[in-house]
Ligand code: SF4
């Protein structure tokens with residue numbers, strides 16, 4: 001059994017404008033020590049999905065199942081969720097300033113997190129571990145920096161501190177939601193390297209949420225592409241990049257500078273993500289799809305195996321036959 005197994009997750013919110021159906025039947029699994037990349041534009045449901053697992057979407061109507069080590073997170077009480085959050089599943093967000101308290105020293109915040117879950121560990125031991133963690137994530141002079149406030153840290157250093165905090169309790173799963181989006185390219189690469197290294201060292205499972213396929217290009221074992229609250233395509237990393245089936249996945253590849261080889265061939269996906277209140281009929285991607293057929297407007301595609309692929313996990317929700325996509329061309333381009 002996988003560490004986390006999510007089945008048919010559905011999340012909706014009532015708003016004055018109508019019901020927002022943010023997640024509409026998504027399934028995925030993460031194994032110990034592996035990385036699942038969840039990719040999609042904003043509003044695809046990728047953040048809402050994981051926030052719901054963590055019990056962080058109050059007021060939402062939720063159904064489905066999310067087994068973490070065999071127990072359903074969606075029906076766990078708040079008490080159990082408080083134990084799980086941080087100690088068993090940790091989250092890293094785009095903006096560390098929203099998670100780090102501005103008025104407390106960085107070291108102290110890590111200490112308090114440890115203490116909240118391990119009340120019996122002595123002060124000195126906790127303090128030592130907090131400083132060690134800051135060192136582990138590459139913060140120079142960690143004992144000294146532990147005495148500083150978040151605003152005295154650069155963006156990259158703050159993100160490192162967040163990672164230290166996430167790892168301090170040695171969680172089984174880390175959920176990182178756009179952890180490097182706010183950073184410049186060089187710092188982003190350093191943070192991704194660090195996460196990759198620590199994940200191996202700590203044997204943590206990782207869910208990496210991003211709008212940028214480039215971010216997980218050499219990181220994810222498995223990739224879930226989300227669009228309009230649903231899974232558009234799922235596969236292991238290589239087939240996803242080299243033999244994408246869904247036109248949306250292809251569109252993402254062609255519009256992502258760090259994933260596409262020739263920047264001159266960058267092509268943004270025209271149009272806007274769908275309204276999740278008035279969801280398009282048929283295929284949710286049809287208003288933007290260059291391959292749209294009559295059938296796409298009326299019939300909703302389901303996830304079907306991509307045949308002829310040596311990846312048994314590769315599925316795609318699109319009516320197009322494989323040949324129609326001219327697969328292979330992108331693969332060539334990406335290999336160059
Ligand atoms: Fe495009 Fe039709 Fe496939 Fe949807 S089902 S992605 S509209 S070709």
Ligand code: MG
Nearest residue numbers: 042046047177
């Ligand atoms: Mg988000």
